[in-house]
Structure formats: structure tokens, C-alpha cells
Amino acid sequence: MALTIDLSGRVVLVTGGTRGIGLGIAEAFGAAGSQVVTCSRSVVEGATDHHVCDVRDPEAVQSLVAAIVARHGRLDILVNNAGGAPSAAAATASPRFHDKVVSLNLLSPLLVSQAANAVMQQQDSGGSIVNISSISAHRPAPSIAAYGAAKAGLDSLTRSLAMEWGPKVRVNAVDVGLCRTENTEDHYGGDDRVAAIERTIPLGRMADPLEVGRVAVFLASDLASYVSGARVACDGGGEPPVFLHIT
Numbered sequence: 001m002a003l004t005i006d007l008s009g010r011v012v013l014v015t016g017g018t019r020g021i022g023l024g025i026a027e028a029f030g031a032a033g034s035q036v037v038t039c040s041r042s043v044v045e046g047a048t049d050h051h052v053c054d055v056r057d058p059e060a061v062q063s064l065v066a067a068i069v070a071r072h073g074r075l076d077i078l079v080n081n082a083g084g085a086p087s088a089a090a091a092t093a094s095p096r097f098h099d100k101v102v103s104l105n106l107l108s109p110l111l112v113s114q115a116a117n118a119v120m121q122q123q124d125s126g127g128s129i130v131n132i133s134s135i136s137a138h139r140p141a142p143s144i145a146a147y148g149a150a151k152a153g154l155d156s157l158t159r160s161l162a163m164e165w166g167p168k169v170r171v172n173a174v175d176v177g178l179c180r181t182e183n184t185e186d187h188y189g190g191d192d193r194v195a196a197i198e199r200t201i202p203l204g205r206m207a208d209p210l211e212v213g214r215v216a217v218f219l220a221s222d223l224a225s226y227v228s229g230a231r232v233a234c235d236g237g238g239e240p241p242v243f244l245h246i247t
Contacts, residue, residue, distance in 0.1 A: 003223060005217055006033055007029065007032040007033050007034035007221060008034070009033075009034075010076040011034065011035045011074050011075050011077070012029045012034045012035070012037065012077035012078070012079065012220070013038075013039065013068060013075060013077070013079065013116065014026045014036060014037070014039075014079045015039050015078075015079065016038075016039075016081045016083065017036070017038035017039070017040070018038050018040050018044045018050065019181070019182065020179075020181040020209060021081060021179055021181065021213075022081040024212055025132070025212060025213035026213070027210055028210055028214050028216065028217045029079075032217050034076075034077065035049070035072060037049045037051065037068055039052070040052070040082070051064050055082050055104075055108040056103045056104060056111070058111055061108075061112050062115055064112075065115040065116060065118075069119055074119070074123060075116055076125065076127050077129075077130070077220045078113060078129045078130070079132065079216055079220070080131045080154075082109075083104055083105040083132065083147075084104070084105070085105065085146065085147035087143040088144075090142075090145040093146070098146045101146040101147055102149070102153075104150075105147055105150035106153045109131055110157060113129050113131075113171070117161075117169055121169065126169050127169050128170045128171075128219070129161070129170070129172070130171075130172055130173070130216045130219050131171070131174070132176060132212070133154050133155050133174060133176065133231070134148070134151040134175060134176055135175050135177045135233070135235050135239075137151035138152065151175075154173065155173050155231050158171050158173040158231065159229045159231075170219075170225075170227065171228060171229065172219045172224070172229070172230045172231070173230070173231045174215050174234050175231055175232065175233045175234065176207070176212055176235065177233070177234065178201065178236070179207040179209060180205075180206045180207065180208060180209075184206070194206075200239065200240065201235075201236040202237025203236035203237050206236070207235075207236060211234065212234055
């Protein structure tokens, strides 16, 4: 018997779902048949079901979820994707900088999850939450220290919420490795440098955002019905130990 993922009739909210990894996630859920709702801090031309929302603002988040339920009658899946941080030396970055990084990458997923959970707990079918985390949560993260720490917190939060909110709501995380987006070359310094980085990845390349989306779709689907509190690595095999390069 073939295994397929059909999310027809499911309503999914993807935060930060209009570019980069978030866009790949939104496209993957759309391909699975779900009704995809996105949000970001800015207006997006051509977006069919998009809301302007700062996910760090509790009142804005409550209004967002209320608007989704008013329009669609339900909220089945939440993907907490909004996040990221510019590089900054931990020794000199300002307290305000660190506060904003932690707020976006840890506290905002909690805010949106709380609002979504309140809806999902009242639905006969419950719901599923997928947190987009990072391999930086479990390795040294120089120049993005606060980001790595926030993502480590997000992985911990995932396990705690899975325990608190089950059995109605499943909560899982995807620890994403290096991924090709519209900003990859600018971030890493051009084609040659990107190619050199990719040679260090066991699968020989960075991820495509759609591949991250497919992992999120699986975790949100009935195929993962007994998966909760899990942290799934989507990193192409990880990073080889340094000693393997020493001759």
C-alpha cells in the first residue's frame, strides 16, 4: 500500500512563510492540499491568504489567530518558522540586540503556539505544531550566539509543550542545517565559498527550502501520529568531526 500525505481540508499557519525556508514550507503544505495562511511584518504583493503581524506582539498574535478562525473556522497546523539573526560578536552586541534575537526565535514561537493551542484543544481533531529550529542549537554558534541559545531553548520548549498539550496537540521540531535561499551567496560570500562549504556536508549540498517543508509536512501529518516531542535533524548528515581533516 502506497503511503501518501493528503492534508486536504487542513488549515496551516506558516509564520514568515513568504520567503526563504518559510516559502518552501508554505509550498510543501500547499502541494499536500492544505489551506496555507502566511504572516510576516510586511505586506506581500500577490499573496492570497497573508496577514501582516509582528509575532513578537501578543495582541497582534491573538488578532491573527482570531482572524484565521473567523475566516476558515479552524486552525489545524502551526509552523513556527519566523526567526533568524544577523551576525554579531557576543562580546560587543548590545542588550537590545540580544533581547530582540531571543524574542523572535524563542518567545514568539511560544506566543503563537499558545494562541494556536487554545484553538486546537477545542477541536475534535486537535492539532499539530512544528517548530523550525536549527543545528546551531546543539553546536557552538560563534557570531550568532544568542540565536543558537534561543534555538536550544526552542528545542527544549518543544519537548515541554508536547508533554503539557498532549494528547490533543502534537509538538515537534525540525533542526535545519545549511539551506540555499535567495540570500545564500550574499551571506556566505559567493559561489566558490558556497561550493567549498557544501563539500563539507555528507550529502554534498545545502538543503532546498522545499526539502525542509516536506519534513514539516510529514511531522504535521497523520503518518507521524505517534511522533511528539521529537527533534528531527534536516542537515544533510551533519558536520564531520574536525579530527577527520587533520593529517
